[in-house]
Amino acid sequence: MPCGAALRVPRLPDPQILVLAFVRMGGESSPWGIAVGRPGKPPQVFTTPEPRTRDDVAEMVAKLAPILLTHVHHPRFSPFGPDSNAAIPPFQVWVPNATHLEMLHHLNYTYTFTKYGSASRHLLLNHVGQACGWLFREAQRPGQLITLAATDVLRDAFTFPAESARLGHPGFLLAWLGAKGTRDERMAAAAEAERLSAATSLDPAFERDELEFYVDLHNTGRKDGKAADVARASKMIHTRLAEELERRFHLVEQALSVIGKDKRPENRGLPLLVQASMDEHRRQYRRLEQDIDDNEDGPAFRPSPETDRYPSAAASRFYVHEASQELRDTLLVHGDREMQADLIVSGEAIAGVIVDVRGEGAGRRTVPVWTVESRGEVPLRVRKDSTLCVAGLSSRHVVIRSIEKLGTGGYRFELVVTKLINGPRKGDGTVLPATSPKLKKQRVVLVKPSMDQIARKRSFLVWRRDVPGAWLTHAVPAVREADVPEGVAEDLTRLTKP
Amino acid sequence: MCRSRTEYAISAIYPPAMSKATQDAHRDTRRRFEQWAKNPLCQANVLSAVHNVAMADVAQREGGKPTMGQSPFAIARGQTFERSLFRNGAEVLLAALKKAGVLPEAASGLEDFRLRMNGGKCKSLDEALERTAALFADLAAGKAGVQPALVAGATVRIPGGIMLPEALLVLDALVVRHDDALPTLMVGEIKTYPDRGGHTDPTELATARAQAGVYVHGLDLVLDELDLASAFKVAREGFLVLSRPGFNKPSIRAGEDLRYQAERAKRGFQRLRDAAAQLPPIEVPARFDAIAAAATEYCEACVSFCDRADVCRSRALASGDPAVLGDDVARFLGAVSLPRTIELMNGATPATPAESDLSRRVRELEALRSLS
Numbered sequence: 129m130p131c132g133a134a135l136r137v138p139r140l141p142d143p144q145i146l147v148l149a150f151v152r153m154g155g156e157s158s159p160w161g162i163a164v165g166r167p168g169k170p171p172q173v174f175t176t177p178e179p180r181t182r183d184d185v186a187e188m189v190a191k192l193a194p195i196l197l198t199h200v201h202h203p204r205f206s207p208f209g210p211d212s213n214a215a216i217p218p219f220q221v222w223v224p225n226a227t228h229l230e231m232l233h234h235l236n237y238t239y240t241f242t243k244y245g246s247a248s249r250h251l252l253l254n255h256v257g258q259a260c261g262w263l264f265r266e267a268q269r270p271g272q273l274i275t276l277a278a279t280d281v282l283r284d285a286f287t288f289p290a291e292s293a294r295l296g297h298p299g300f301l302l303a304w305l306g307a308k309g310t311r312d313e314r315m316a317a318a319a320e321a322e323r324l325s326a327a328t329s330l331d332p333a334f335e336r337d338e339l340e341f342y343v344d345l346h347n348t349g350r351k352d353g354k355a356a357d358v359a360r361a362s363k364m365i366h367t368r369l370a371e372e373l374e375r376r377f378h379l380v381e382q383a384l385s386v387i388g389k390d391k392r393p394e395n396r397g398l399p400l401l402v403q404a405s406m407d408e409h410r411r412q413y414r415r416l417e418q419d420i421d422d423n424e425d426g427p428a429f430r431p432s433p434e435t436d437r438y439p440s441a442a443a444s445r446f447y448v449h450e451a452s453q454e455l456r457d458t459l460l461v462h463g464d465r466e467m468q469a470d471l472i473v474s475g476e477a478i479a480g481v482i483v484d485v486r487g488e489g490a491g492r493r494t495v496p497v498w499t500v501e502s503r504g505e506v507p508l509r510v511r512k513d514s515t516l517c518v519a520g521l522s523s524r525h526v527v528i529r530s531i532e533k534l535g536t537g538g539y540r541f542e543l544v545v546t547k548l549i550n551g552p553r554k555g556d557g558t559v560l561p562a563t564s565p566k567l568k569k570q571r572v573v574l575v576k577p578s579m580d581q582i583a584r585k586r587s588f589l590v591w592r593r594d595v596p597g598a599w600l601t602h603a604v605p606a607v608r609e610a611d612v613p614e615g616v617a618e619d620l621t622r623l624t625k626p
Numbered sequence: 627m628c629r630s631r632t633e634y635a636i637s638a639i640y641p642p643a644m645s646k647a648t649q650d651a652h653r654d655t656r657r658r659f660e661q662w663a664k665n666p667l668c669q670a671n672v673l674s675a676v677h678n679v680a681m682a683d684v685a686q687r688e689g690g691k692p693t694m695g696q697s698p699f700a701i702a703r704g705q706t707f708e709r710s711l712f713r714n715g716a717e718v719l720l721a722a723l724k725k726a727g728v729l730p731e732a733a734s735g736l737e738d739f740r741l742r743m744n745g746g747k748c749k750s751l752d753e754a755l756e757r758t759a760a761l762f763a764d765l766a767a768g769k770a771g772v773q774p775a776l777v778a779g780a781t782v783r784i785p786g787g788i789m790l791p792e793a794l795l796v797l798d799a800l801v802v803r804h805d806d807a808l809p810t811l812m813v814g815e816i817k818t819y820p821d822r823g824g825h826t827d828p829t830e831l832a833t834a835r836a837q838a839g840v841y842v843h844g845l846d847l848v849l850d851e852l853d854l855a856s857a858f859k860v861a862r863e864g865f866l867v868l869s870r871p872g873f874n875k876p877s878i879r880a881g882e883d884l885r886y887q888a889e890r891a892k893r894g895f896q897r898l899r900d901a902a903a904q905l906p907p908i909e910v911p912a913r914f915d916a917i918a919a920a921a922t923e924y925c926e927a928c929v930s931f932c933d934r935a936d937v938c939r940s941r942a943l944a945s946g947d948p949a950v951l952g953d954d955v956a957r958f959l960g961a962v963s964l965p966r967t968i969e970l971m972n973g974a975t976p977a978t979p980a981e982s983d984l985s986r987r988v989r990e991l992e993a994l995r996s997l998s
Contacts, residue, residue, distance in 0.1 A: 154697025155704060157820045157871045233822055238872030291926040291952035332695040340698050434823035473991065
């Protein structure tokens with residue numbers, strides 16, 4: 129069942145999308161194999177026969193580096209070069225589900241600060257670690273539109289009749305959407321699809337029956353110097369893993385296809401969210417990769433994959449997340465009637481009819497006042513003096529002057545229009561002035577306006593040392609330092625320099 | 627020497643007869659307790675936990691395919707990681723515990739009661755049991771020269787026959803601090819998965835803490851049974867030993883509050899004792915059939931731990947149990963079945979107070995939706 133009247137993810141052209149899928153050996157955190165490519169084209173598959181050998185995995189990840197770094201517009205690899213003002217077009221990185229996002233974090237841990245191997249390789253791996261770290265961190269930011277897990281996108285776009293514990297499997301979701309026939313037949317197809325692993329982990333039986341023998345053969349051959357055994361085992365392991373990786377890759381392609389063919393329009397708030405994502409990309413990825421300090425977003429440093437160890441950095445990111453959540457919630461609701469309905473049900477928005485429009489004020493200053501009546505036993509979380517805006521016309525703000533409970537159920541609100549009183553200056557006439565009598569009897573939904581700029585401004589201010597509270601936000605706590613091995617932590621001296 | 631492919635296949639289909647050591651490993655009761663705790667309302671689950679009959683075996687007998695198996699590589703990785711921690715007198719683990727403040731700098735000494743199959747020195751769980759009890763007695767008596775900082779594989783038997791046939795707990799790591807008036811015992815749980823700071827899977831962490839809580843409660847009971855409760859202090863704080871992502875090094879999570887987990891274990895064991903007491907004795911050969919025939923109570927959690935979840939889900943679906951749509955829907959619909967809910971939504975007249983209430987809530991939601 130479709131969820132929402134509009135899609136909450138932009139449909140980009142295939143060249144702007146990179147699909148990544150991983151598999152890992154049971155118990156290990158490094159990848160055993162990687163599939164990477166554009167939707168609609170066969171992926172490139174990289175594997176290593178023995179993922180417990182650090183050097184082999186590093187070699188494999190180094191092959192991924194140019195593809196990934198070009199796609200995420202690393203200053204050295206991007207066709208736009210290091211120009212910080214370059215108008216980089218939006219891009220996306222899609223993975224099958226949340227376990228593949230975790231793998232980005234593992235790569236972040238392993239390679240961001242590594243000094244292992246030759247200089248040329250470890251610098252390349254540092255870039256990969258940093259890119260994966262940024263993609264992983266970005267995936268946690270509400271409303272971001274760059275790092276996308278297929279399962280999250282599908283669950284955002286559709287409601288599935290199953291337990292939430294099963295909704296992390298892209299094959300399960302796609303079978304529900306794609307299978308034909310009766311409910312029972314679709315359910316059976318979904319259950320069947322669910323049996324094939326889509327996570328980074330492989331099916332234990334598959335590992336035992338198809339891979340364990342060849343891994344042993346490879347390792348024994350390597351130890352005994354039997355090149356033929358090593359080659360045979362490597363080939364078989366690659367073949368088996370490639371099947372698994374390609375299946376995961378194709379699941380993402382199918383998810384993209386489902387979203388691409390969906391008849392619903394894209395939410396009209398998306399361009400602004402895309403812009404916010406690209407702004408984060410510029411500030412938090414490309415800037416840091418070039419070691420450029422920023423007056424607003426703080427010094428350039430490699431964030432630790434583990435935690436925030438410096439209060440200003442932690443506080444700044446907290447405010448960025450708060451602003452992002454606010455922006456997402458308040459932007460998308462204007463283009464999605466179902467989201468509006470959810471807010472009305474929870475009492476955070478008002479739906480009603482304008483029963484009276486009048487003008488107050490003296491002289492040439494007009495103060496439009498609307499009387500809006502809602503129906504039904506609706507919970508109400510908005511209060512007197514709250515500021516709201518008109519759904520679909522976010523620039524028109526109103527302030528609640530009074531709230532009166534009606535005997536028939538519902539409420540009567542007296543609202544003062546405070547912004548966009550006369551309509552847009554270069555409007556086409558479709559937006560009536562707030563004093564127009566034609567507004568009477570019109571239905572209106574009022575939602576909270578975005579206050580994201582407040583939190584965003586705080587995220588800048590928290591870096592300043594000359595403001596009240598700086599003693600707190602710039603003090604490194606005198607407690608036991610995080611137990612981080614060498615090469616896994618950011619450079620705190622760079623952050624704490626006066 | 628590399629085993630042939632056929633040997634691998636044969637060993638997978640026909641596991642060799644269990645050795646004594648493997649049988650010992652099956653006597654560790656903590657896993658059964660956790661299995662029971664995940665769905666204590668399911669009678670089949672209670673029987674399986676109490677009688678120590680794996681659900682995978684029941685599922686296989688019913689013609690199903692077990693789905694909760696473990697990767698051979700993951701098992702090997704777990705063993706390798708644990709061995710690396712305890713190698714050379716637990717050099718690596720002791721250093722990490724000191725760095726995390728779990729042990730004082732001067733602490734040293736390891737008592738290793740792990741089974742030989744796990745790289746330890748004990749031949750059997752019975753030997754581990756005896757040696758653990760002897761160690762507690764020596765520590766309580768303040769015997770000269772007995773002051774280990776760390777005990778690997780400490781094994782305790784929970785008295786009272788809470789579970790049939792027995793209740794054994796094997797503690798991954800037990801720290802003994804000697805810097806207080808009484809020796810302080812502190813429970814640790816070793817997990818192979820990587821510690822990713824604030825991004826570590828909260829469910830995995832909760833499971834590890836719950837396990838450590840069971841051990842704290844087990845220690846309380848055993849020391850009481852040995853009449854040594856006043857000779858020790860069992861810390862309500864414990865520690866987790868995880869691995870570092872990309873490194874084969876331990877990451878210690880110290881200061882884990884286990885008070886409530888120990889309380890949960892205490893109450894859980896009591897409930898399990900009650901449940902076990904109510905079960906009629908069942909001969910071993912009849913246990914599979916008894917579990918297969920027992921009443922089930924499907925819920926969302928079953929998907930994550932039970933090999934028979936598919937069977938129970940089909941039954942639940944056939945009976946219109948709203949649990950098949952998840953715990954949220956089950957809570958919303960209460961006692962009203964799915965087919966009956968659809969009838970009510972299509973205008974059927976409610977027949978019970980529960981149905982009237984559900985109809986009212988559905989109507990209200992529909993009305994609110996239409997407002998937008």
